[in-house]
Amino acid sequence: MDEQKVLSIKGLLDDTPEEYLSHKEKYENSIRKSVLFYKTLHSTEDENMSVDEKTKLNFRNIVTSAIFKDNSPFMLHNSMFIPTIMGQGTDEQREYWMKRAKNMEIIGTYAQTELGHGTFIRGLETQATYDPDTEEFVLHSPVLSSYKWWPGGLAHTANYCIVMARLYIKGKSHGIHPFMVQIRDEETHMPLPGIKLGEIGAKLGFNTVNNGFLGFENHRISRDRMLMKNAQVLKDGTFVAGSNSKLTYGTMVYVRVLIVSNMANMLAKAVTIALRYSAIRRQSQPKPDEPEPQILDYVTQQHKLFIAIASSHAFYMNAMWLWEIYYSVSLQLASGKLDNLPELHALACCLKPLSTIDATAMIEKCRLACGGHGYMLSANLAQTYGLATAAYTYEGENTVLLLQAARSLVKAWVGHVKGRPLKGTMAYLAGDSTVKAWDGSIDGIIQSFKVVAIRKISSVVKILQDYEKSGLSPEDAWNKASVFLTAASEAHGRAVLLSVYKSEMDKRAAVLSPPLRKVLLQLVDLYVTYWALEKVGDMLLYASITDKDVDELQRRYIELLAAIRPNAVGLVDAFDFRDEILNSTLGAYDGRAYERLMEEAMKSPLNAEPVNQTFHKYLKPFMRGKL
Ligand SMILES: CCCCCCCCCCCCCCCCCCCCCC(=O)SCCNC(=O)CCNC(=O)[C@H](O)C(C)(C)COP(=O)(O)OP(=O)(O)OC[C@H]1O[C@@H](n2cnc3c(N)ncnc32)[C@H](O)[C@@H]1OP(=O)(O)O
Ligand SMILES: Cc1cc2nc3c(=O)[nH]c(=O)nc-3n(C[C@H](O)[C@H](O)[C@H](O)COP(=O)(O)OP(=O)(O)OC[C@H]3O[C@@H](n4cnc5c(N)ncnc54)[C@H](O)[C@@H]3O)c2cc1C
CATH class of the missing domain: 1.20.140.10 (Butyryl-CoA Dehydrogenase, subunit A, domain 3)
Incomplete structure (x- = not known):
């Protein structure tokens, strides 16, 4: 794995520490780096990383942490959007969507959690009502608590997402199912009609992940946008249940x-x-x-x-x-x-x-x-x-x-x-529970x-x-x-x-x-x-x-x-993290922690000038009793 190649790409590592950027600048910087990183990673992946999916994921994840202290807005595209297409799509849907998603022609996320419900999936309120006349689903957020809330990249990055919504056919509910939904125009990136989008605001972490909210106003999508590997809706509105409803949670x-x-x-x-x-x-x-x-x-x-x-x-x-x-x-x-x-x-x-x-x-x-x-x-x-x-x-x-x-x-x-x-990892429960020496x-x-x-x-x-x-x-x-x-x-x-x-x-x-x-x-x-x-x-x-x-x-x-x-x-040392990946004044290999602390301190924008303007504006008049 050519880690050196990944890290040497100019512009991937920040000159100004991220914490000194504004919320908006942080996002813009992380998008710039995500694009650069994705291009680099992709070629690395093709050349050297096809051996084993889990090593690949692990590698990508470790390298990602060097570039994004607070993670990338593409995070959900890779970790949930693509896996959901793979796990929930029919062969035909997989073939079509995977090509577009893998090539990054579209950027997606996984929109399940709502303002009102995260844990209780069966309580989700976003509706997908099937209209057999037009062979479409009508997506609707009936109340504020039904707004999608949290998905990474949803706010300004993704133009598609997988929406988990409650399916209704002829007034009857058939549980929660995944739908592939376009949310932004592919050319202008404007939210599509009937779609309300935004960012949920500053958080304890994940501040460059662009977590968003999403509401629908009777937004229509075609029947083939339901991911139908498990359950299906036929043209006439017949519902065909999957072998186990929990496969949707895959x-x-x-x-x-x-x-x-x-x-x-x-x-x-x-x-x-x-x-x-x-x-x-x-x-x-x-x-x-x-x-x-x-x-x-x-x-x-x-x-x-x-x-x-x-x-x-x-x-x-x-x-x-x-x-x-x-x-x-x-x-x-x-x-x-x-x-x-x-x-x-x-x-x-x-x-x-x-x-x-x-x-x-x-x-x-x-x-x-x-x-x-x-x-x-x-x-x-x-x-x-x-x-x-x-x-x-x-x-x-x-x-x-x-x-x-x-x-x-x-x-x-x-x-x-x-x-x-008892079987598998629970087999031991059948064992002796009496006290042994x-x-x-x-x-x-x-x-x-x-x-x-x-x-x-x-x-x-x-x-x-x-x-x-x-x-x-x-x-x-x-x-x-x-x-x-x-x-x-x-x-x-x-x-x-x-x-x-x-x-x-x-x-x-x-x-x-x-x-x-x-x-x-x-x-x-x-x-x-x-x-x-x-x-x-x-x-x-x-x-x-x-x-x-x-x-x-x-x-x-x-x-x-x-x-x-x-x-x-x-x-x-055997964990073998490069200094760039540790990203730390205290943990670098050469042990020069004090020198690094001072170098980093000097990057504070406050150290750019010996006297800050607030002295003349506030402190001096205040100390002279003139404020
Ligand atoms: C530029 C490049 C960049 C590179 C990027 C590099 C990327 C590199 C990637 C690598 C980095 C990796 C790091 C990851 C980071 C990811 C970030 C993710 C962010 C976060 C995403 C999210 O956060 S996304 C939302 C997750 N939101 C939940 O997680 C809801 C929890 N809530 C439930 O999950 C259900 O609500 C809950 C409680 C089960 C009850 O579900 P329920 O009420 O329907 O079910 P019941 O309790 O009634 O149970 C009824 C019966 O179903 C059975 N059962 C239930 N679940 C089942 C299941 N899954 N499978 C089988 N069986 C199941 C159960 O065992 C019962 O079985 P039985 O009847 O036999 O006892
Ligand atoms: C950084 C971050 C990124 C996220 N990204 C995504 C994303 O990309 N896509 C997405 O769809 N979602 C995302 N989420 C949402 C996340 O999946 C939910 O927040 C999570 O599933 C918890 O649900 P909740 O917020 O409803 O918590 P709640 O369920 O409201 O939990 C609050 C408290 O209630 C307790 N509680 C709730 N139910 C029970 C119960 N049955 N029994 C006992 N105690 C209970 C909990 O233990 C907890 O103490 C993200 C969240 C975070 C923090």
């Missing part, structure tokens, strides 16, 4: 799977910055006659950072494993086999939330670990946090997804108690996490059943138990994350050199030990750990931090 499952690897990347970036800075920063003097130590030598600092390295590895291994499952389920779906879709959905609903919860918390910890300088935007930790925390909400709010996963876990457990077999081994601890999950699931099912027996409706019982339902999903997700990280690393261990194997397995050990201590309450409650075992675990954790310390810088 793009979301795809992106949830991708988010796990995206979190691995973001965390790797943040910890590279914080760790390199910790190696050059010196502070305090614990021993009177010795120089100030590197802050990385404080064990509390190692505690903040090393888990982020291990977590990035854990997410990456889990992401690749989940991608394989996604890929094989997609092949099965293509041949009409739906059996493994619920398992995939449940897994994505566990791993997307856990990876975004952990990554968000650990990126913020990396920022805090850099003290005052971590607060500078030029450190690029605040923006990284802004992007990561968005993923807590988008593509399914985390609590909501954990509750979806709980739905599958409860169903599986109830079935298991009735004697139905604690041996402190990695496998033993992972087994304890499985026991915790079994016990939490069985306990919350009992709570649900008791509430129902006492006369509560299933919905009210569910809501009452929901705090512990999400805890059960988290426990299952933790068991999956830990065991997949361990087993995927074991698979690779044989091909690694002994020294490398040793270090990478230390990270696995650190990850497992860290989480055993984080969840020590669960361990004490559900596994047979004693206070003496906890003591040993704590000592082991301290020793692991010490063992990893000599390789810590090497481990983040």
Whole structure:
């Protein structure tokens, strides 16, 4: 992959830091760069990157972060518009639209969320009413809450979008379906008649993504604009249902799977910055006659950072494993086999939330670990946090997804108690949940996490059943138990994350050199030990750990931090981020953080002149009592 070629293109990297631009300038700059970047990336992609789709996505995603601190307005075109055409279009529709979308003859986005509803897709209010006389759908936004709200690129960039709307035929609703809608004229880029468009305003992050709103006033589109791979509307208005209405949600499952690897990347970036800075920063003097130590030598600092390295590895291994499952389920779906879709959905609903919860918390910890300088935007930790925390909400709010996963876990457990077999990643629920002697081994601890999950699931099912027996409706019982339902999903997700990280690393261990194997397995050990201590309450409650075992675990954790310390810088260097990609005054390879901080400070527009005009206008008269 010719990364050098991508980065050497003149004009891709900003001379003036983005934060000094106005909102409008930021957008205009990001469009200019998106076009340049797209052209560069495209040729790179064709020449070198056809081997493997996931590596390609990963590469593009990493390089994108060098060019766009706050992401590109083309983001949704690549991550959701194209995948939805692929996943929801008929062969004919795919052939027509993919050609145009891939060549960037059209730019699209994915417009699902509305002002009134994001989570509850079945509550969406945008209407698509079929008119059999003209063989058209009439798109309409009946109330303010039905306006589309959030889609990236929707405001001023996209000229097409996939709109998720409620289908009506002869007064009857047939659920939510995807429609390909042209929203702007291809020549003038003016919004088409019956279409109201705009930008939703400044946000915590994503400020160059051009998130927009969209309303329809009886806007007509032809029948062939409904993406009809699953459900169809025939010319006469006959509705032909798909084999499973949830196939319409396919793009979301795809992106949830991708988010796990995206979190691995973001965390790797943040910890590279914080760790390199910790190696050059010196502070305090614990021993009177010795120089100030590197802050990385404080064990509390190692505690903040090393888990982020291990977590990035854990997410990456889990992401690749989940991608394989996604890929094989997609092949099965293509041949009409739906059996493994619920398992995939449940897994994505566990791993997307856990990876975004952990990554968000650990990126913020990396920022805090850099003290005052971590607060500078030029450190690029605040923006990284802004992007990561968005993923807590988008593509399914985390609590909501954990509750979806709980739905599958409860169903599986109830079935298991009735004697139905458990399969896939839930098969362990049928295992032994009795307390075993604690041996402190990695496998033993992972087994304890499985026991915790079994016990939490069985306990919350009992709570649900008791509430129902006492006369509560299933919905009210569910809501009452929901705090512990999400805890059960988290426990299952933790068991999956830990065991997949361990087993995927074991698979690779044989091909690694002994020294490398040793270090990478230390990270696995650190990850497992860290989480055993984080969840020590669960361990004490559900596994047979004693206070003496906890003591040993704590000592082991301290020793692991010490063992990893000599390789810590090497481990983040091994993530292999170029300085341009880190985009950080604190994290550059050469360690010249203070020089860079000063160079960046000098780029502040306020430093362009020694005296600011406000002195003469306000300060001086004010100080002389003349204002
Ligand atoms: C220049 C180059 C530039 C380069 C660019 C470089 C790009 C590089 C790209 C790479 C970077 C990657 C990073 C990504 C960034 C992406 C950014 C994305 C931005 C954000 C996009 C968005 O944010 S876009 C909107 C997402 N908005 C949601 O995410 C709504 C959540 N809300 C629900 O998803 C549903 O509302 C919810 C809760 C399931 C209930 O749905 P519901 O009410 O209909 O269903 P029920 O709860 O009643 O469940 C009824 C039964 O359906 C089953 N089921 C439900 N869902 C199912 C499913 N999906 N599959 C199978 N089965 C499913 C369930 O398991 C039940 O099964 P059973 O009955 O057997 O128990
Ligand atoms: C940066 C960003 C980019 C986005 N890009 C897009 C895009 O390109 N296209 C698009 O269509 N959308 C996009 N979205 C929208 C996003 O998908 C939604 O915001 C998300 O799905 C959450 O829905 P919501 O906003 O309705 O939250 P809400 O559901 O209103 O959540 C608010 C609170 O209510 C709780 N809650 C809601 N329902 C339940 C429940 N059933 N049980 C328990 N608690 C519940 C949640 O846990 C949360 O605490 C984007 C959002 C962000 C932040």
